[in-house]
Structure formats: structure tokens, C-alpha cells
Amino acid sequence: MSPLKHILVATDLSPHARNAAERAAYLSNTQQAALDLLYVANPAPFERLKQLVAPDDDLLKRVLDSAGEKNRALAAMLFQRYAISAGVQVASGSVISEITRVVQDKHSNLLVCGAKGQSVARRLLLGSTVQKILNHMPCPLLVVKPAPRDAYRTVLVPVDFSPVSLRAIQLAKAIAPQAEIILLHAYEVPFEGSVRFAHIDQDTLTRYRNVIRKDAEAQLAALSEAAGLADARQVLVHGDPAWRIVEQEQELECDLIVVGKQGTSALEELLVGSVTKHVLDESQCDVLVSP
Structure with missing residues (x-):
């Protein structure tokens, strides 16, 4: 395998995703690879909630704006701790489709995501997003568990x-x-x-x-x-x-x-x-x- 050139972190902004971002930043620093943080929101539940609760409120936009702020704060922390300037992206749509699109656009050769806590929760995660990523495998996938030391x-x-x-x-x-x-x-x-x-x-x-x-x-x-x-x-x-x-x-x-x-x-x-x-x-x- 050629040296890492671009690392993409698929984040849901949870503590487990923070571990993944820190590991990715560590690899980015040591291998001089570019790094991007990606948050994807599935619009379907927000559109449904909007219809039922707040028809005049653009809930999806609020979620994406908030995710962008949190992603930028995470990028700032990574810069302070690892001297890495991470790009920040937020998108709406199918999580797997958007991740695959960005991997292809950025020519990523490593995708990083976090795993949830204990075994039962991890199985729930693996039964959804991670399992689907594994079925498509746009590039090698690193599933991060403990905080990197x-x-x-x-x-x-x-x-x-x-x-x-x-x-x-x-x-x-x-x-x-x-x-x-x-x-x-x-x-x-x-x-x-x-x-x-x-x-x-x-x-x-x-x-x-x-x-x-x-x-x-x-x-x-x-x-x-x-x-x-x-x-x-x-x-x-x-x-x-x-x-x-x-x-x-x-x-x-x-x-x-x-x-x-x-x-x-x-x-x-x-x-x-x-x-x-x-x-x-x-x-x-x-x-x-x-x-």
C-alpha cells in the first residue's frame, strides 16, 4: 500500500467519534496526510418531524448549522493538540452515499469512524452504519475504540x-x-x-x-x-x-x-x-x- 495521502473521519460528534478523530489526527500528523471531518444528516426524520411539530421551522438546517459549529470546534482542538488543519464538511442525504462520494472526491485511502461503548451497543452500530460501510468498502476502514494515547x-x-x-x-x-x-x-x-x-x-x-x-x-x-x-x-x-x-x-x-x-x-x-x-x-x- 502507498503512504497515506488523505484520511476521512465519518463523525456523529459523539465521544466515540472524538476518539476516532484524534486517532486520525495522530496518523495525519505522523504520515503527513490531509484530514477531513465529515458529518452527514439523514434528512428523512427531520422532514417528518417538521411536518408533525414545526412546519415553519427548517430543522435540518439548524442541525447542519449546529453540526458545522461542533465540527469546527473539534478541528480547532485537533489543531491545538496535533498541529493538524482538518477540513470540515457537513452534508445531508444518505449517510453511506455521502461518505462514499467524499471518499471518491477526496481520493481518501483511509476512512475512520468510532465504535460505541460496550458490546451490545457496538452490535447496534455494526448493524447499521459500520456494517453498511463494510458491505461497500470504498477504502480501508479503521474502527477506533479507546482514546488514542x-x-x-x-x-x-x-x-x-x-x-x-x-x-x-x-x-x-x-x-x-x-x-x-x-x-x-x-x-x-x-x-x-x-x-x-x-x-x-x-x-x-x-x-x-x-x-x-x-x-x-x-x-x-x-x-x-x-x-x-x-x-x-x-x-x-x-x-x-x-x-x-x-x-x-x-x-x-x-x-x-x-x-x-x-x-x-x-x-x-x-x-x-x-x-x-x-x-x-x-x-x-x-x-x-x-x-
């Missing part, structure tokens, strides 16, 4: 040996060039349940697992070499990838996970609803999703 130090990159894996590694190197990058592969033994059902003895099952593991070790080493990370730490674990990724994030004290939107499944388009969505829901650190 420093540069990323330990980055976990789960890989499945598909072309998406190499892109995710390159993205991790571009976003966090000084961080330690850890490559993780979680493998499952094909047909293990069927083998157990057939009453295969434990020694045979163990040999079967070892064959799968050795093959995964060879592929992980080859991928590390191809990505220019031959000396990177490589972690190989057995089990469901969705759960193992989150476990390793906490065990290895990672502050960023870089995961591909899709894998090698025949149902690739559903992966956002499985492994990637699980990581977004349950991880404690920021998550960067690669197209």
Missing part, C-alpha cells in the same frame, strides 16, 4: 493465505510502520467432527492434526517471506478463527488488529457477518478492515 505498538494480522492476507499485511505496515507486526493463523482440521464420529483412534486423529499444522506452518512462513516479514513473530493456533483472534489480541496485548473483509470461503460476502464482525464486536482494541 500513542502510536500503535503491537499489531495483530490474522491471515488465511488468501490474496486478502497479503494486502492486510501491507496495510498494517503502512498504517503502523514502527509497530511489531504479529502474524496469526487459526486453523481447523477439516472433517474432524466426521472423523470423531467414525470412531477413529486418538493417535490417528493426532497425526491428522499434525499434518494440517505442518502445512499451515509452511504456508505461514512463505507468506511472511513474501510480505518482507521473514523475522516477524508467527502464531499458529488450533480452533475457531473468530474466537482465537480475540483471545490472542488480549494475550499478546495488541493495540490494533488488521483483518481482511473476505477470506477463502465460498460465501465470502457473508464473512463480514462472521469472523470480521465478531472481531469488531468483541475485540478491545482498534480494528482496521482491509478490502
Whole structure:
């Protein structure tokens, strides 16, 4: 991936969005990338409210004016704290359409947004705006969770040996060039349940697992070499990838996970609803999703 040139923050002006803006400003400062803050209001509920409550009042304009003031105040804070001059935009319309339009107009190569508090609230968010952004993926998406304190130090990159894996590694190197990058592969033994059902003895099952593991070790080493990370730490674990990724994030004290939107499944388009969505829901650190 080429160096960052433009970062777009999609904000709803919440405290979680402020975390996202601060992380984006930190990246903008360190990588000399331009930065814009975008607030989008869906006009439909305001038009309905206007009809019911205040027919002579332009509620949408008031909301956009207020959002513009708050966005400018946020930009001023970012300038004071990070010496970054952020552009400010407000728009009305479909949130996803407007975000996509600005990404294309600005040639953004990173979109940043905030995640809401605890798991239940995060699922509500991921079921709406973030989930829809993931389905379209105009560019890599960084979902920010805690308030940023420093540069990323330990980055976990789960890989499945598909072309998406190499892109995710390159993205991790571009976003966090000084961080330690850890490559993780979680493998499952094909047909293990069927083998157990057939009453295969434990020694045979163990040999079967070892064959799968050795093959995964060879592929992980080859991928590390191809990505220019031959000396990177490589972690190989057995089990469901969705759960193992989150476990390793906490065990290895990672502050960023870089995961591909899709894998090698025949149902690739559903992966956002499985492994990637699980990581977004349950991880404690920021998550960067690669197209």
C-alpha cells in the first residue's frame, strides 16, 4: 500500500467519534496526510418531524448549522493538540452515499469512524452504519475504540493465505510502520467432527492434526517471506478463527488488529457477518478492515 495521502473521519460528534478523530489526527500528523471531518444528516426524520411539530421551522438546517459549529470546534482542538488543519464538511442525504462520494472526491485511502461503548451497543452500530460501510468498502476502514494515547505498538494480522492476507499485511505496515507486526493463523482440521464420529483412534486423529499444522506452518512462513516479514513473530493456533483472534489480541496485548473483509470461503460476502464482525464486536482494541 502507498503512504497515506488523505484520511476521512465519518463523525456523529459523539465521544466515540472524538476518539476516532484524534486517532486520525495522530496518523495525519505522523504520515503527513490531509484530514477531513465529515458529518452527514439523514434528512428523512427531520422532514417528518417538521411536518408533525414545526412546519415553519427548517430543522435540518439548524442541525447542519449546529453540526458545522461542533465540527469546527473539534478541528480547532485537533489543531491545538496535533498541529493538524482538518477540513470540515457537513452534508445531508444518505449517510453511506455521502461518505462514499467524499471518499471518491477526496481520493481518501483511509476512512475512520468510532465504535460505541460496550458490546451490545457496538452490535447496534455494526448493524447499521459500520456494517453498511463494510458491505461497500470504498477504502480501508479503521474502527477506533479507546482514546488514542500513542502510536500503535503491537499489531495483530490474522491471515488465511488468501490474496486478502497479503494486502492486510501491507496495510498494517503502512498504517503502523514502527509497530511489531504479529502474524496469526487459526486453523481447523477439516472433517474432524466426521472423523470423531467414525470412531477413529486418538493417535490417528493426532497425526491428522499434525499434518494440517505442518502445512499451515509452511504456508505461514512463505507468506511472511513474501510480505518482507521473514523475522516477524508467527502464531499458529488450533480452533475457531473468530474466537482465537480475540483471545490472542488480549494475550499478546495488541493495540490494533488488521483483518481482511473476505477470506477463502465460498460465501465470502457473508464473512463480514462472521469472523470480521465478531472481531469488531468483541475485540478491545482498534480494528482496521482491509478490502
